[in-house]
Amino acid sequence: MTGRKLSAAAAISLMAATALVGCSPLISSGACVDWVLYDTPTDAATEADAVVIGSVIxxxxTATEFGLEANVWRVAATTWVQGRGGSEIEVVSAPRTCENGAPYPDGDPLDVSTDVLLFLRADGDRWMTITPYQAVLPAPTDPGIPSVWP
Structure with a gap:
């Protein structure tokens, strides 16, 4: 993965640490998350709590994430490539922050009608995509993790 971006967990930790010392609120409408960019899907899977093949039902x-209203989707999980969970899960689509058109300037990546491969992190009793950029791929014909981004 490239070193110029923070993971979501690191960004949250940094924001929490800042809030504890009283410099800024934990989440504000101006909070910007600097999402990690992974070199390969394998790198993304290494950082994910789960990798799932399924279809968006x-x-x-919605849920408030990083000060923005993020979409929550019901997903039929057909194959757990990595991790464990139920046959139907809820997934928060991680929002892009501090961009024109936020939270989804190019459209919500989970607003699809085809089967998908999802890279997820645990988020309480539901899941969240690990980034808004590289967490939703077309489902592969082989139920493994692709070696390169499409």
Whole structure:
């Protein structure tokens, strides 16, 4: 993975540490997350709590993430490539922050009608995509993790 981006967990830790010393609120409308960019899908899988092949069933509501209203989706998980979970899960689509059109300037990556491969992190009783950029891929024909980004 490239060294110029922080993981979501590191960004949250940094924001929490800042809040503890009273310099800024934990989450504000101006919070910017500097998402990690992974060199390969294998690198993304290494950082993910789970990798799932499934299909998006439909919306399940919204959640506030990093000061933005993020979409939550119901996903039918057909194959757990990595990690464990149920056959139907809720996934928060990680928002892009501090961009025109936030939280999804190019459209929500989970707003799809095809099977997908998801790189996820645990988020309480649901899951969240590990980044807004590299967490949703078309499902591979082989149920493994591709070696290169499409």
């Amino acid at each position: 439909g919306p399940a509501g």
